[in-house]
Amino acid sequence: VIFTKVLVVEDDPDIRKVIRMSLRFQGVTEIVLAESGEECIAIAADVNPDVILMDVMMPSMDGYAACRRLKAASSTSHIPVIFLTAKAQQFERQLGLQAGAAGYLIKPFDPMTLYDEIRRVLIGGGAE
Amino acid sequence: VKTPSRSGAYREAVLVFGLTAVALVVSSLLFQLWLSSGPSGGPGPVWGTVFAMLSGGLILLAGALYVRLVSKRVRHLLRGFEAIRSGEYPLLLVEGDDDISRLVVGFNQMVEELRSRHERLTELVEAREPGLDRISRTTPPRDGAQLGSLLEKSSEGLIVTDRDGRIVLVNEQVSEILGLPRSALAQVELSALVEQVRHRLLNPWRVEQQLGDFLRGAHEPGDMVLELDGPEGPTLRLYSAPVRGSDGQLLARIVTSIERGNEREVDRLKTEFLSTISHELRTPLTSVKGALGLIHGGAAGTITADTRELLEIASSNIDRLINVINNILDVLTLERGQATFRLSSMSLAECITRAVELVGEQAGRASVTVETRLPTDLARVRGDARRVEQVLVNLLTNALKFSAQGQKVVVGASANDGTVTVSVQDFGKGISKEAVGRLFQKFEHSEEALTRRTQGAGLGLAICRHVVEAHGGRIWVESTEGVGSTFFFTLPAEPGVVDPISLRRTAERAGGLA
Numbered sequence: 185v186i187f188t189k190v191l192v193v194e195d196d197p198d199i200r201k202v203i204r205m206s207l208r209f210q211g212v213t214e215i216v217l218a219e220s221g222e223e224c225i226a227i228a229a230d231v232n233p234d235v236i237l238m239d240v241m242m243p244s245m246d247g248y249a250a251c252r253r254l255k256a257a258s259s260t261s262h263i264p265v266i267f268l269t270a271k272a273q274q275f276e277r278q279l280g281l282q283a284g285a286a287g288y289l290i291k292p293f294d295p296m297t298l299y300d301e302i303r304r305v306l307i308g309g310g311a312e
Numbered sequence: 313v314k315t316p317s318r319s320g321a322y323r324e325a326v327l328v329f330g331l332t333a334v335a336l337v338v339s340s341l342l343f344q345l346w347l348s349s350g351p352s353g354g355p356g357p358v359w360g361t362v363f364a365m366l367s368g369g370l371i372l373l374a375g376a377l378y379v380r381l382v383s384k385r386v387r388h389l390l391r392g393f394e395a396i397r398s399g400e401y402p403l404l405l406v407e408g409d410d411d412i413s414r415l416v417v418g419f420n421q422m423v424e425e426l427r428s429r430h431e432r433l434t435e436l437v438e439a440r441e442p443g444l445d446r447i448s449r450t451t452p453p454r455d456g457a458q459l460g461s462l463l464e465k466s467s468e469g470l471i472v473t474d475r476d477g478r479i480v481l482v483n484e485q486v487s488e489i490l491g492l493p494r495s496a497l498a499q500v501e502l503s504a505l506v507e508q509v510r511h512r513l514l515n516p517w518r519v520e521q522q523l524g525d526f527l528r529g530a531h532e533p534g535d536m537v538l539e540l541d542g543p544e545g546p547t548l549r550l551y552s553a554p555v556r557g558s559d560g561q562l563l564a565r566i567v568t569s570i571e572r573g574n575e576r577e578v579d580r581l582k583t584e585f586l587s588t589i590s591h592e593l594r595t596p597l598t599s600v601k602g603a604l605g606l607i608h609g610g611a612a613g614t615i616t617a618d619t620r621e622l623l624e625i626a627s628s629n630i631d632r633l634i635n636v637i638n639n640i641l642d643v644l645t646l647e648r649g650q651a652t653f654r655l656s657s658m659s660l661a662e663c664i665t666r667a668v669e670l671v672g673e674q675a676g677r678a679s680v681t682v683e684t685r686l687p688t689d690l691a692r693v694r695g696d697a698r699r700v701e702q703v704l705v706n707l708l709t710n711a712l713k714f715s716a717q718g719q720k721v722v723v724g725a726s727a728n729d730g731t732v733t734v735s736v737q738d739f740g741k742g743i744s745k746e747a748v749g750r751l752f753q754k755f756e757h758s759e760e761a762l763t764r765r766t767q768g769a770g771l772g773l774a775i776c777r778h779v780v781e782a783h784g785g786r787i788w789v790e791s792t793e794g795v796g797s798t799f800f801f802t803l804p805a806e807p808g809v810v811d812p813i814s815l816r817r818t819a820e821r822a823g824g825l826a
Contacts, residue, residue: 272594
């Protein structure tokens, strides 16, 4: 599995930058940034990324709600969503997977292996 | 009390001396008769004999009567002493004015004296009764009924079981909190009592895990929390204490319960607070770790060796911080029984080897050798491999922390009676007796750890305890100050399953490491 276009949904600007640099350094050519769940839903169909990397704790609409909305819409339901979140508890992972996510990655993450982690999830190597 | 009278004594004395006097008068008359009756004017032989016999008999009779009288009065006095001995204060009849009478008078005076002293003492005791009452409250009442009503009135729930865990006494408070009639509680096993409320438990799984230890721990007190009827229901914290005879044998077990009102709410807020704090810490750490990782990985251009070394220091300390946060969350999850365990048949030997490998770097830095001593026929165990590894890594990390350079840490395992016991032994300074009891509580350190300023938030052992207990095992430590500590934990063995292949491999790899 090779993915080249990623939509990153993250409200923290520093983490957005780190994710962007990390993915770019590891060969992802197209990285689109969104600052909120709403923004993600607004642009997801147009961007049509290979994968959406989504934070959970965001103001107004959280990642779970955004994921459910994406999965409910026919234009975006095919896009795999992977949560990248500081919410590391077991039941929170369950919530994420119930919302229709393909996987659940935990912050803090290793920027040098983020690409591989995403790839592993997309292959179906695991939800964690 | 008899009224003293003198008439009887007089009568008897008069009788005795009267008879003696009569005898003397008669004998003197007979003597005169004898003198004047002889044929030749002298006394005849027959009258002489009659006189001697009669006077002798009369004197004997008088003597016998006197002795009888004296002994009767002495016996009377003796009965008086007997009465005193049995707790009475008798006054005796005073007869006559002789020595015996004076003795009786003295006796009566003594009795009066004794009685008045007793009365004075009684008054004194009564005057000090409030104090006595206080004393009697702090000493256990001997009266069974009194004890029973004391326990019944206790505001704490109280259950007493016999050594087999069967309830022999339960008070009203327990039946009230649990909402169960007394009849449902009497003479049942404590485990059956828990079973009766099982469907109302918020955390039945966790209670089941704890119950075994709670009942089994004959040598140590235990505690267990029962959360009943959803988030708003009562919460009971049960404390179990073994009661042992002078020979150390378990006689009974006392279980007291304290109903907790808002503690559950406090617990929930605590969890929420720590969860939020943990999230708020993770977010900035994500940026820091990410930025450092990118520089270290060359994403921002080539770096010098010194920069690399500095970045590695920063990164490893960030990882340490993340580890603490993870442990806090882990303890909270485990405590609330929210962690899920995937139990399956697993090779303990392989798990030990993996854990030893994981701490290899730390061991190298500390110049401590980790030695693995496993039997070749170690049984497989039933467990969550990831969690068992976590326990081993925690115990090994601790052991390494408290070892000096050049010392070794020994990991061992042995199977016995369906249980596998794993041991992690160090030869460090050991842990004081006082610290041992608290060691498995969260945020607890041995004093040793505090004085040496070793790292860790004191969560590792609390996690170990929760994980081991969730497996139905036990964890404990044996430590001697100045000699070292050995941590033990048990896991249920897979019945009849030995894993020789993985063991052989494990033994080889462990040998290589050691």
